[in-house]
Amino acid sequence: MRDGARWPGDRHPGDAVTGGNRPEADRVLRYVHRHGTTARTGVPTGDRPAGPGASRPLRTTARVLLALHLLLLGWLTLRPLSVSWTYPANLTPLASVEQALATRGLAGAVQLASGLLPLAPVGVLLPLAGGRLRVSWFPSLLRTTGTAALLATGLEILGGSVPGHVLNVDDILLGTLGAALAHLALVPAVRAALLHRRGRAAHVPAAPVPVADAPADGRGRSRGRRSALPAGPAPSFTGLSPSGTSPRR
Numbered sequence: 001m002r003d004g005a006r007w008p009g010d011r012h013p014g015d016a017v018t019g020g021n022r023p024e025a026d027r028v029l030r031y032v033h034r035h036g037t038t039a040r041t042g043v044p045t046g047d048r049p050a051g052p053g054a055s056r057p058l059r060t061t062a063r064v065l066l067a068l069h070l071l072l073l074g075w076l077t078l079r080p081l082s083v084s085w086t087y088p089a090n091l092t093p094l095a096s097v098e099q100a101l102a103t104r105g106l107a108g109a110v111q112l113a114s115g116l117l118p119l120a121p122v123g124v125l126l127p128l129a130g131g132r133l134r135v136s137w138f139p140s141l142l143r144t145t146g147t148a149a150l151l152a153t154g155l156e157i158l159g160g161s162v163p164g165h166v167l168n169v170d171d172i173l174l175g176t177l178g179a180a181l182a183h184l185a186l187v188p189a190v191r192a193a194l195l196h197r198r199g200r201a202a203h204v205p206a207a208p209v210p211v212a213d214a215p216a217d218g219r220g221r222s223r224g225r226r227s228a229l230p231a232g233p234a235p236s237f238t239g240l241s242p243s244g245t246s247p248r249r
Contacts, residue, residue, distance in 0.1 A: 123178070
């Protein structure tokens with residue numbers, strides 16, 4: 001039997017696309033091997049998203065920023081302060097909040113902001129560091145809020161033993177609230193924007209590149225000749241007859 005002959009009933013990997021036309025099947029296989037794309041989708045396989053997670057540079061950036069922010073909070077909490085006197089420790093929830101609201105003006109706003117803002121970046125950076133995009137907002141909010149509450153409690157306990165710092169239970173409540181508000185305000189919108197951008201990138205067709213023909217192997221193909229696929233979508237072979245050959249004109 002000559003090289004390349006097939007027994008009746010044998011199938012070629014490209015028969016499902018070309019209807020059994022062996023030269024056209026070889027051309028499709030060479031195109032897929034070089035371009036990583038098919039005529040059906042026109043999307044490069046190497047550029048398809050690996051999964052529903054955020055990109056690696058985004059996750060890495062979020063983790064670095066989160067680590068730097070936590071280091072800054074730790075330094076501010078454990079840094080001794082030289083003061084002549086301090087307020088007594090506050091173990092009554094919302095007592096200092098009521099005092100700030102009663103003070104009004106800039107002093108009250110600064111007192112509330114000093115409790116809300118320290119952990120607000122954690123509410124945004126922590127979900128992005130995890131990298132998950134297709135996740136329900138409520139479980140994500142619960143995880144982020146719980147982590148922020150643990151961080152706020154640990155920082156407040158450590159800071160209460162440092163000279164110049166006073167234990168205040170309202171700092172834990174305000175810090176947790178600040179992280180939750182930042183999460184609700186930014187994280188769902190950022191995830192939706194990233195998913196939309198990924199969906200648009202998945203439908204961009206790949207630009208064609210020249211494809212070299214295989215050397216002659218006894219089936220009539222020439223050596224050394226190069227051909228280029230037409231600019232546009234990948235070639236489709238839907239016009240072939242069921243027998244695997246092109247219809248005669």
